[in-house]
Each structure stands twice: as C-alpha cells, then as structure tokens.
Amino acid sequence: MIEIKFVLNNKPCALNVEANERLLDVLRNRLGLMGTKEGCGEGECGACTVIIDGKTVNSCLVLAPQVDGCQITTIEGVGNRQSPHPVQKAFVQVGAVQCGFCTPGMVLSAKNLLDKNPQPNDKEIGVAMSGNLCRCTGYDKILRAVKLAAEEGKG
Amino acid sequence: MNYFQPQTVGQAVNIAQTFEATFLAGGTDLVLHMQTGKIHPNAIIDLGKISELKEIKETDGYLEIGSMATFAELGQSELVFQKALALWLACQTMGSPQIRNQATLGGNLGNCSPAADGLPPLLALGAEVRLISREGDEVVSLETLLSRTPLLSQGTLIREFRIPLKGLQSGFAKLGRRKALAIARLSVAIAIELEDNRVGKVRVALGAVGKRAYLSEILARELSDQELNEVWIEKGIEGVQRVVREALGARASAPYKREAVSGVFREALGTFIPEGGTKV
Incomplete structure (x- = not known):
C-alpha cells in the first residue's frame, strides 16, 4: 500500500491505496463520492471527468498514487441542492439533463472552461465540451446551458 | 507491485x-x-x-x-x-x-501506436x-x-x-471518423524548405498506414527542388496515393485510404500554403 495525501474538494485527505488502483475507484468505492460516473472506462466518454490542479482529466485513466500532492475537484465539490453552481443552475434552467449520467462530467468541463475563460465563444465552448459524450439526445441544450452560465456570470 | x-x-x-x-x-x-x-x-x-x-x-x-x-x-x-x-x-x-x-x-x-498523432509531425520536422x-x-x-x-x-x-530549427514550414492533417475523440485513420505531416515559390527539401510522414509512422523516401525524392504551383501539388497527390497503395497492399482499408489520402494531403498542405500553391 502507498500513502497518498491530496486536497479533495478543498478538504485535506490522506489514505492508503494500491499502486494499480484507479482514482475513479478510490473516489467511488473508498470515499463514497458516487457523482463521478464510470461510463466507458477507457477515456472516451468523459463521464468520470474530475478536475486535477485546474485541468480536466478522465479519472478512469489516472492511478491513485499519481494524485499525491494534487488538488482535486469532483462534482460533489462544485455545488449542492441548496447552493448550486451557476453551471448547474443553467443546466436546470435550459433542461440540459436527460438521464443525467453524463451531467457531472459535463458540469465539470463547463465549470473549468468558465473558470479560465469567463466569456468563451461558441467554438471554445464546443472544444471544451468535446471530451464529454451524451448518448440520450443532442448537445444543443448542453451547449446552450454553458452559454447561459457564461452570460449569467457577466453580471 | x-x-x-x-x-x-x-x-x-x-x-x-x-x-x-x-x-x-x-x-x-x-x-x-x-x-x-x-x-x-x-x-x-x-x-x-x-x-x-x-x-x-x-x-x-x-x-x-x-x-x-x-x-x-x-x-x-x-x-x-x-x-x-x-x-x-x-x-x-x-x-x-x-x-x-x-x-x-x-x-x-x-x-507507439500506428495512429500516434505526435509522430508524423516529429518525423517530418x-x-x-x-x-x-x-x-x-x-x-x-x-x-x-x-x-x-x-x-x-x-x-x-x-x-x-x-x-x-532549420526554418522548415510544416503542416498536418488527419482523418478520423468524427471531429473530436477520433483515432487517426490516416494522418499526413509535411515539412518543406520554402523560398519564394521554390520548394527545396521536402519531408512527408504518414501515420496509420503502416505498423509505425514513417517518412516516405519516395515522396522526398520526387517532390524536392521544384517550383511550388498547382502542378507540384497534383504531383504530390498522385505520389502519396501511390505510396499508400503500395504500403497497404490488399488490406481491407486500402481502397478507402488510398483515395482519402489525397484529401488529407491537400488539407495538410492547406494548413500552411494557400490554395493553388502561391505563397503569401
């Protein structure tokens, strides 16, 4: 076992992990953070997206020991029912959620984009969201929600 | 472990x-x-x-x-x-x-996947x-x-x-099954010594055509030291199609790739040379 320390959703966290354990499994099975979803498990769908040190990554392709010393944000650290993040509010307002399985990853990709670029154009939104697949329906409402969140952020 | x-x-x-x-x-x-x-x-x-x-x-x-x-x-x-x-x-x-x-x-x-995106540009450069x-x-x-x-x-x-850094001008294009999250079905990187409208040394690298990305010696030979114009571009397209046809032989993807490569080659050139071959 390897001892790792990291900051998870702004709280310090220390635990022992196996060398071959994926970050995704540590988050879900050991820490009970079930908002991070496993879709394809091979880095294609983005359902397991988390933010590590300001960058979106697929947590199914990260070994837990790699995040020693890192800052991690999962969907649980973004907002909650009482105080949703502007991106979450916009997703609700536009109706950008169907089954919801892809939504945590989508919200994290959108949040990370707006953190770095508060006024993205359509192309920048498209690129930022291109690593997150939704298999229910189209992407129109999702892209509209990100745009709305950016517009709301202006005020 | x-x-x-x-x-x-x-x-x-x-x-x-x-x-x-x-x-x-x-x-x-x-x-x-x-x-x-x-x-x-x-x-x-x-x-x-x-x-x-x-x-x-x-x-x-x-x-x-x-x-x-x-x-x-x-x-x-x-x-x-x-x-x-x-x-x-x-x-x-x-x-x-x-x-x-x-x-x-x-x-x-x-x-070192056959479709590794980084390798054709590195080879061409x-x-x-x-x-x-x-x-x-x-x-x-x-x-x-x-x-x-x-x-x-x-x-x-x-x-x-x-x-x-020898002042080479270079470009790249790839063909995937969709715009994002696509593994290259074919990729072309080109690097050229270019002075006015004169092409010096040319290096063309192909990805997803063999087991590993590779530089084409034939294309380097056939395309170097010439005038840059539409005739040269057509010659390049004809050449790259022949190279891909020979490399793929009877493989199932061959008929598709040998046609597709002409568009990918033209697109790669278009990333740094305007249409028709006249330099800006």
Missing part, C-alpha cells in the same frame, strides 16, 4: 536499473492496458513529478521538448506554434481536452530523440529509432525531443 515517484531523471534511471519496471508517463494508454490485463508491470516508475521533463524551450538552434510535456501544453505553446506548426496542429485534434491534459509526447512515442539508460545518453533521429525492434530496451527513458 512497487510504485516509485522519482523527482529527478537520475533517480528514475537508477530505479529502472534495479527493478524490471515500466515507466508511467500520462497513463492514457498504460492505465488502460493494466486495467484490461494486457500488461502486468512488476513495478511502475511514475515520471509525473520530474519537472525537468516538462520543459519546452529553444536552445542552440533546437526546439527542445521534454518527454512529459502534455499535448495540451504543446497545443497552447506559442513557441511550438511558431517553430513547429505541424506538431502544434496535431496537438489540437489529438483525443479530447481530458486526454490532451494527461497524454504526453514521450508517452505517444513509448506506446526531422526530430531527434534523447534517450537515457544505464549505458548513458544517446541522441538518435526519430526515423532511426522507429526502425528499431523493440523500440526501446528495458530501462531506457525517453528524455526529450529535439527539433532542429
């Missing part, structure tokens, strides 16, 4: 001597291969904390790129945009934002690779390295890529 997280290249190479270990770069292929049981490493040496491997800089006529520079870092680098456009372009379309944040150029070479192992340092051209089997001997670390 042992897991090491060295802070320096020296430490990494020392650990690799003692244990039969696998180097971990970005992990986008390695972690997946571990998960599916394709590989079972005895030990892992995680290179992620070695800051000297992440540098992108210009030194003594070379663009030096540390093996742990990610595709996202390369794709956001003004230096790479200015000096190695083909590589910069390849970094825009490789994988997805998440994959580009994790995947590294060194890992792209280490895994004449990149060298600095390797380090218990035997010491070795600088080898990427073209030579890609002819070796196995690619790297046990315990050999890819330290950096060195692109000679």
